[in-house]
Amino acid sequence: MSRLPVSLSSLEIFAEAGRLQSFRKAGENLSLSTSAISQAVRKLEDRLSQQLFDRTGNAVKLNVHGIRLLRDVETGIEHMRMGLEAITQRNPLPLTMRSPPGLAPLFTPVIQRLLFSEDCDVRFVSDETQEQTSFHDFDVTVFCGARAGLHTGAEILGPDVFLPVCRPDVASRINGMADLLHYPLLVNETAAVTWDEWLKTNNLNGGGSKRIYFNRAAHIIAALLDGAGVALESLRILSPQIQRGELTICPLQGMKSLRRNLTYLYLTTDPSKSQRAERAAHLIREYFNTEEDGILRSKHFASGLLK
Template sequence: MEQLPLGALRAFEAAARTSSFRSAGEELGISPSAVSHAIRKLEYLIGAALFEREGRSVRLNPGGEALLRHVSSAFDEVRLGLETVGARSGNLLRLHCAPSLATQWLMPRLRGLIAEQPGLKVRLSASNDYPAFHNDDFDADICYGPPRQEGLIVCPLGEELVTPLCTPQIAANIRSIADLSAHDLIESDYKRVRWTEWFTANDTTPPSQRGSRFDRSFMAIAAAVDGLGITLESTRLAERELASGQLVAPLKGITRDVSYVGHYLVFPPKAKPRRAVRMFATWLARELGLPPLEF
């Protein structure tokens, strides 16, 4: 044990998890040959081969699979120990969030969150890419749609109401579904509930599509505020614009709106004990008017 280098164990764990010396090197910031050399050294020190090598491909042998189980759990325990006694466990929240929710809902509330938790530092990243939790870059993610990764703790963040939204000036001419055909309908390309589904839910044939298209809800909402047409959006995402009167729901109470679970708080099991994660989950549920999240 005194001779086993920690770097070699890290190289082994990364290569075993990714099944690639190249991917392991990219993750650790070293060359593939350095990964190979570290693993060769580890194999020499313990007196056993860990991989089956076939050309450029590598695959764990039974001994390597057994060691990976122990090494992975050991690294998780080390991380947990450091986070338990370190400042990060309570004072730093590394959060990834779907872009539109981050822009429209989360950012306006960050000041209140930080005021409520003195000393809290938030690192927020917003993109369409799902975070690679195995790199330990993020504590949690608020994703749009069910998460694609397996093995995560998943907390649905309640239902959202999707309804047509527009400026008061445009709304003055809308009294029924039929009136929508005289206006541009703004489309949000990646929305899980789009105009076609909304018209179908209201037993109406969708009109021929005309209007601007955007790939993010926050842009579709901004376009509606600028009077470019009528957008079909979540009232949660358009909360500020509705509260200020910039947007209104012209067919509220007239048509059948669509409700669905759009966002989920997800995080790996190893993040569950982190105080920052548990605090954020409690705050998030309260802000959304939900019962405490169970995980």
């Protein structure tokens, strides 16, 4: 294994300065002078031939290169910390799981049951990235997206079905396809399907409709519950609200859905972790799998109480 081009101590100093956006505060936390922090960061920048902070007087702010490096350095430091704890403590390492933010709420009952049944903590990470390598660091990963099924060993968790969804009182005023376009169309910019696809499939021209754009499914759900419009979202993600009667599929006769295989489960191949990962995967299958209509098989969300 080749050596790093910079010292670990310089990366630790950079991470603290970047996290706090302050050389002075970083120095206080690391018991170093402000000038020592500044000098260490400057040497790191020289070694990388890349400026990491924008400096204005005594103020510093991470630039785009610094933000990218900080994310990766903090991840590396966390993994080193976990490795050190694993050989210095008797407690087992946390069971680690990862998913996109849109699916994160479905993990709540899974985590609750794991904490009850497993003799360890649980670490859950939610992000949009689908890297080819970093997911191997997790015991269990749920992927979502057009390329999710490309990972070797990935297991599909049922279809994702996309149909217009809104609050029941809004649905009661939608009597036909044309009525749908009188309401703002809520757009999830991270979704694998678009309103334009659905409108074309249903022979509708949505050119005159107003749209509200979001970058998180959670924001879409909040807007729907406020009655802000109609969303085209995976019924898997909206199943808890649909099962509780808070949201409903728009009652449009003859409308066609968009159907995709987008959500997959991946388990670690580390034999020392495989049994624990499989127990977690069993729960994920229970709570995440969908029926052919795209609604979750599990009814645990229907009452609003996790059972």
